Amino acid sequence: MRVLLTGSSGWLGRTLAPLLANSGHAVTGLDVVPGAHTQVVGTVADRALVERAMGEHGIEAVIHGGALHKPDIARYPRQAFVDVNVTGTLNLIEAAAAAGNDRFLFTSTTSLMVRADVRQGAGEAGAWWMDEDFGPLEPRNIYGITKLAAEQALKLVHREHGINVAILRTGRFFPEDDDTHASPSGENLKANELLNRRLTVEDAASAHLAALAAAPAIGCDTFVLSAPPPFAREETEELARDARAVIARHHPDAAELYAAKGWVLPATIERVYVPSRAERRFGWRAESDFGSVLAALREGGPLPFAHDPDYTSPIVRQEREACMC
Incomplete structure (x- = not known):
């Protein structure tokens, strides 16, 4: 299948592009920053660029x-x-529908x-249990407002044109340090987050590959992607x-293993992302937890998981290099 992959120079794109290619897909990468997997340099906000890329490369599916x-x-x-997040998304799906993509x-x-109350901590019943019906x-x-608006735009085009849409709400998989949590930090924080809100970039990529294959059976649906939590809903309080x-x-030996590493386990957990719908509907389950x-x-x-405190996104690196010229 001839696939247009946007964000092909980014953290996920660099992992997903070769995975798609190794699975037999012909991948055309589109990104504002050049990269090893990027053939079209430009923004999805440019409607003419999007339509030209779709036509010139015979695109059959869009990620x-x-x-x-x-x-x-x-x-x-x-x-x-x-x-970028709203107009660009609309440009892409309308071009895909016009091209007959399914x-x-x-x-x-x-x-x-x-929400604000989720950000502030646990709810009255304990940790928030956050599946697709939350x-x-x-x-x-x-950021969140425009991503939600983009989701709604995709659902509208699905209703009007019948194009199959899989919305993948990914948990954290960035490699850099968190910009709001000072302690614990680094690898300790990422390890803790695999309990309730993180997945690896490799698992995020594999979810996209599985959803691409299953999209005609999915129709239009939304999926939370995260490592499977070990907890039950009855444990939220x-x-x-x-x-x-x-x-x-x-995990009876977790405390001992953490102590040997000099790490700390979370004293409280205030939200849990639940990825079970993806497993039910298209057979994906994160390999790492x-x-x-x-x-x-x-x-x-x-x-x-990958941890790189010096990682910067390609667009930030590009801007820094431009400033140094």
């Missing part, structure tokens, strides 16, 4: 992974988020599910007040 993200809020005005994948984000959705920043006790029930972290600590092997 829209390009976007302005939460860290970009400090660098770009809100209008830029609307132009499937469209959208890389969305669990961030749009984080609501109401009231995103707290322009306890997670919010004593997460370490709950973790110990599921918190158990994978503990296995690596036991065996002295490499951790299952």
Whole structure:
């Protein structure tokens, strides 16, 4: 299948493009920044560019992974988020529908599910249990607002034209340090997040590959993507007040392994992303989870996730290099 992949120079795109190619797909990458997997340099906000790329490369399916993200809020005005995340998404799916494509994948984000009250901590019943039915959705920043608006635009075009749409709300998979959490930080924080809100970039890529194949059977649906949590919904109240006790029930040696590493387990867990619909509907389940972290600590092997505190996105690197000229 001839696939247009946006965001092909980014963290996910660099992993997903070769995975698609190795699975027999012909991939055309589109990104604002040149890269090894990018053949078309430009923005999805440029309708003429999108239509030209679709026609010249005979595109049969679109995976829209390009976007302005939460860290970009400090660098770009809100209008830029609307132009790229909303208008760009609409440009792509309308071009795909006009070309007769039967499937469209959208890389969305669990961030749009984080309302102000979720951000402040656990709810009255304990940790928030956040599956695809969680609501109401009231995103707290322009990033979440525009991603949610893009989701709604995709659903509209699906209703009008019948193109199959898979919306993939990914949990965290970035390699750099978190820009809001100081302690724990680095690898310790990423390991903790595999309990409830993170997946590896490799698993994010494999989810897109599986959803691409299953899109005609999906129709139009939304999926939370994260490592499978070890917890049950009945444990949410306890997670919010004593997460370490709950973790110990599921992973009795976690505290000892963490202590040997000099790490700390989370004292509380205030939200849990639940990816079970993806497993039910298109057979995807993350290969790496918190158990994978503990296995690596036991065996002295490499951790299952990437951690690079010096990582910067391609567009930021490009801007820095331009400023140095």
